[in-house]
Amino acid sequence: DSWQERDQGNVQTMSFETSAPASMETDTFEARLQNYESLTSYQPVEVGETILRNMPRSQVIVLKWASPLRYQFYKNLMPDIILDTCESCNRIFYADDLELQYLQKQACPFCRKPVAVVEPVPVES
Secondary structure, eight states: OEOOOOOOOEEEEEEETOOTTHHHHHHHHHHHHGGGOOOOHHHHHHHHHHHHHOOOOGEEEEEOTTTTTTOEEESSSSSTTEEEETTTTTTTHHHHHHHHHHHHHHSSSSTTOOOOOOOOOOOOO
């Protein structure tokens, strides 16, 4: 249908046109996951803005890189597992593990950048 394939040396990508209907988003990722074992090489799935906007926000991980790099978007294929990212190094962690490290060490477990500690506000009686 609207598949576009690109082979750039050791990188191969497959993508839909940006005007693809939102219903194709689920089929794209689920079909790739089901056929994962039959793939001989890594092939990322690229989708257009329309499909990306229609994905549930809880399933999309956004890595916000500094300019001139572009943001990267990933889909969490196991939404029951909550993921979070370090805003400094953009590493993806299980949310509970990252929160525990922030509470214990007040820093990212990978880049060791300290997190801003919010002091509790005293309650007036």
